[in-house]
Amino acid sequence: MRREDTVDTGGTPPEQPLFELQGVTVRFGGLTALSDVSLTAWHREVHGVIGPNGAGKTTLFNVCCGFVRPEAGEIHVRGEPVPHPRPHRLASLGIARTLQGLGLFRGLTVLENVMVGADRFRRSGFVSALLGLRRSVSDERALRAKSEAVLRDLGIHAHATALPDSLPYPVRKRVALARALVSEPELLLLDEPASGLGHDDMGELGELVRALSDRMAVVLVDHHMDLVMSVCDRITVLDFGRVIASGPPDAIAEDPAVVSAYLGEEARA
Numbered sequence: 166m167r168r169e170d171t172v173d174t175g176g177t178p179p180e181q182p183l184f185e186l187q188g189v190t191v192r193f194g195g196l197t198a199l200s201d202v203s204l205t206a207w208h209r210e211v212h213g214v215i216g217p218n219g220a221g222k223t224t225l226f227n228v229c230c231g232f233v234r235p236e237a238g239e240i241h242v243r244g245e246p247v248p249h250p251r252p253h254r255l256a257s258l259g260i261a262r263t264l265q266g267l268g269l270f271r272g273l274t275v276l277e278n279v280m281v282g283a284d285r286f287r288r289s290g291f292v293s294a295l296l297g298l299r300r301s302v303s304d305e306r307a308l309r310a311k312s313e314a315v316l317r318d319l320g321i322h323a324h325a326t327a328l329p330d331s332l333p334y335p336v337r338k339r340v341a342l343a344r345a346l347v348s349e350p351e352l353l354l355l356d357e358p359a360s361g362l363g364h365d366d367m368g369e370l371g372e373l374v375r376a377l378s379d380r381m382a383v384v385l386v387d388h389h390m391d392l393v394m395s396v397c398d399r400i401t402v403l404d405f406g407r408v409i410a411s412g413p414p415d416a417i418a419e420d421p422a423v424v425s426a427y428l429g430e431e432a433r434a
């Protein structure tokens with residue numbers, strides 16, 4: 166949904182972005198990977214981040230997830246400053262992410278992998294789980310039911326008892342997405358969601374992301390222009406660590422700085 170026709174914001178006032186990076190700068194030694202980069206993610210919006218190789222996309226994603234700590238800049242979630250988001254605290258901020266590497270546990274079934282993502286709903290502690298106390302058992306049942314529902318939503322419930330390595334890559338990608346969605350995030354961060362997918366799977370992914378944006382904000386970093394252009398409401402374009410354009414897909418496609426950055430990339434290639 167585009168900003169101008171936002172009506173139902175699900176509780177977050179429309180004046181306030183769900184997630185905001187302001188003036189973020191990241192340096193690796195002498196190399197400036199991000200320079201004064203800002204980005205906002207609004208409820209029910211798909212925001213794409215694109216840019217030529219080495220532009221800083223992964224670094225930006227890693228700042229959002231708390232894997233990389235910026236040297237300067239601010240991060241706000243629902244208007245509140247979050248000076249140092251930590252990867253393991255994302256769920257409690259209402260943020261979930263999928264990574265390029267998927268990060269599935271090979272020794273756990275699909276369902277168990279997804280249940281790991283639902284852990285924030287667990288009310289009982291480690292000791293009661295160890296002793297098999299009643300609260301822990303009911304927690305387990307609820308997490309299982311929630312995880313099964315997400316697998317059903319994503320059309321992969323038939324694989325619930327399979328080990329990830331036995332499944333085709335596109336299904337494994339869905340498992341990773343299910344694990345992120347089961348925490349019921351308000352903001353979903355997707356790193357290269359289309360990588361390794363064929364044309365049909367990519368089309369389905371696009372439809373899925375659009376559908377998800379009915380109930381959350383999505384920030385996606387991806388190389389695939391077709392996907393980004395067709396799915397995103399707004400796009401931020403990075404080049405050499407700087408934002409060179411930000412706006413709706415139509416404007417981005419015609420932006421001279423963007424065209425020249427990508428032409429430059431072809432020339433470099």
Ligand SMILES: Nc1ncnc2c1ncn2[C@@H]1O[C@H](COP(=O)(O)OP(=O)(O)OP(=O)(O)O)[C@@H](O)[C@H]1O
Nearest residue numbers: 193196197198216217218219220221222223224225
């Ligand atoms: N941990 C690191 N240490 C040193 N330099 C790094 C590190 N991570 C990234 N860089 C450098 O920062 C710049 C931005 O890298 P980044 O991976 O964020 O770009 P990208 O847009 O994701 O590139 P690609 O599309 O090729 O994945 C690059 O010059 C890269 O070499």
